[in-house]
Amino acid sequence: MRQPLPSPLPLLDRNLLGLVKRIVPCDEREEWFRTWQAELWHMHHRSRNHPGKTLSVATDLSIGLTRDALWLRTDSWRRSFTGTPTLCLATLLGLCLVSTLVSLALSGSWHALSLYLGGPFKRSLLEAPLVVFVSFATASRRHIEQSSTGKKLYWIKRQLFFAAKMLLVLLLTLLLSADICQPAHASLPNTSELFQIIFFVIFALLGLRWAFLDQEQRCKQCFHSLGTPARVGRPSHNLLEWNGTELTCKQGHGLLSVPEMETSWCQSSQWVDLNSRWDQAASI
Amino acid sequence: MSNPRLSHSAALILKALSLGYCFGLDVMEVTGLPSGTVYPALRRLERDQLVESKWEPEEEATASKRPARRYYEVTREGKAAALAATQRYPLLARLVSEKRS
Numbered sequence: 001m002r003q004p005l006p007s008p009l010p011l012l013d014r015n016l017l018g019l020v021k022r023i024v025p026c027d028e029r030e031e032w033f034r035t036w037q038a039e040l041w042h043m044h045h046r047s048r049n050h051p052g053k054t055l056s057v058a059t060d061l062s063i064g065l066t067r068d069a070l071w072l073r074t075d076s077w078r079r080s081f082t083g084t085p086t087l088c089l090a091t092l093l094g095l096c097l098v099s100t101l102v103s104l105a106l107s108g109s110w111h112a113l114s115l116y117l118g119g120p121f122k123r124s125l126l127e128a129p130l131v132v133f134v135s136f137a138t139a140s141r142r143h144i145e146q147s148s149t150g151k152k153l154y155w156i157k158r159q160l161f162f163a164a165k166m167l168l169v170l171l172l173t174l175l176l177s178a179d180i181c182q183p184a185h186a187s188l189p190n191t192s193e194l195f196q197i198i199f200f201v202i203f204a205l206l207g208l209r210w211a212f213l214d215q216e217q218r219c220k221q222c223f224h225s226l227g228t229p230a231r232v233g234r235p236s237h238n239l240l241e242w243n244g245t246e247l248t249c250k251q252g253h254g255l256l257s258v259p260e261m262e263t264s265w266c267q268s269s270q271w272v273d274l275n276s277r278w279d280q281a282a283s284i
Numbered sequence: 285m286s287n288p289r290l291s292h293s294a295a296l297i298l299k300a301l302s303l304g305y306c307f308g309l310d311v312m313e314v315t316g317l318p319s320g321t322v323y324p325a326l327r328r329l330e331r332d333q334l335v336e337s338k339w340e341p342e343e344e345a346t347a348s349k350r351p352a353r354r355y356y357e358v359t360r361e362g363k364a365a366a367l368a369a370t371q372r373y374p375l376l377a378r379l380v381s382e383k384r385s
Contacts, residue, residue, distance in 0.1 A: 006349045038351040039308055045350065046309070060312075064319025071324040075331070 005041055013040050016062055023069040025076040032072065036065045083225030083250070085161050088214070092168035099175035106182045116185065120178045120196055128170050131201055135208035154221055161223055165211050173203035217256065219249035220271050226256055239263065249274075293317060294325050295369035298358065299376045301335055302366045304383035306355040314380055326356060334362035 107113040177199035226247035233243030244259040345352035
């Protein structure tokens with residue numbers, strides 16, 4: 001049980017603790033409050049012999065407790081959002097926004113920007129389907145999907161996420177290629193347009209390749225990035241037995257086995273659904 | 285496991301902890317670093333399992349008429365990291381002196 005303080009903290013410290021406490025995530029709030037209550041009490045107790053130092057140390061500790069609370073909050077966000085599909089889409093959207101702002105700064109006004117982007121946008125309506133077609137045709141589609149009933153919903157969600165990602169990648173590449181060529185557009189319009197097309201195609205191909213790879217290395221159920229890669233098998237036995245890397249879903253939904261090299265008996269990565277295994281284990 | 289690369293501040297804090305300064309306030313005093321650097325760094329070190337925090341026994345603190353404090357101890361990985369950091373930043377050993385018990 002928590003003991004009360006032998007002597008109360010000054011009113012200012014109590015108010016500050018009460019205010020900053022709200023920043024700390026709920027599950028860590030109690031311990032954070034107790035830690036800082038004790039630290040402040042000891043600081044006041046220690047500096048009783050040096051009254052001149054109290055103010056500077058108290059100010060320093062106030063900054064410290066605020067930064068500590070902020071750190072806990074950002075760490076909690078980091079843990080919650082790292083590898084999530086939301087973060088992936090939000091990052092792409094953020095980059096699109098930054099790219100638009102750069103375009104706006106280069107153009108000077110919204111009207112000039114819309115006039116300038118009109119051309120690249122119309123051209124991209126023709127270029128983008130071709131780039132998507134080439135990306136699909138050349139992508140290494142190494143997954144073996146486990147055919148089981150009740151997975152339709154996950155499949156639809158996965159395709160929607162992939163479509164959103166591709167759309168954002170194409171939008172970002174359009175904006176980036178337009179940003180790069182914009183300074184030269186006034187003096188060399190034709191050359192600038194040609195380079196814009198080239199940059200768009202190159203960036204879009206690279207971006208879509210990344211989108212495929214990212215999609216492959218995500219959990220098939222929760223779409224979180226797979227982590228903790230582990231090498232399995234011996235490289236010297238490459239042609240004799242399974243050798244590759246296993247990536248696991250942090251939520252425990254499954255693992256992805258990626259072979260080191262494609263052989264006739266092991267051509268593709270395999271998604272192993274662990275949920276059904278847990279159910280089997282629980283029923284024993 | 286390879287030793288994590290520590291910033292100069294984190295290495296200084298780890299060194300102070302390994303020399304017996306186990307409270308946040310003590311670390312601040314001996315390193316001269318502000319609390320806004322020390323406390324978040326202690327959190328990071330704890331997250332990376334280089335230090336672990338514990339609470340003083342409540343009875344002991346109550347008997348001394350003071351609240352129990354959170355203190356930090358360097359883990360085995362932390363000791364290895366502190367050693368590596370001392371080799372990387374040789375002046376660390378001179379910056380922090382051992383705590384007198």
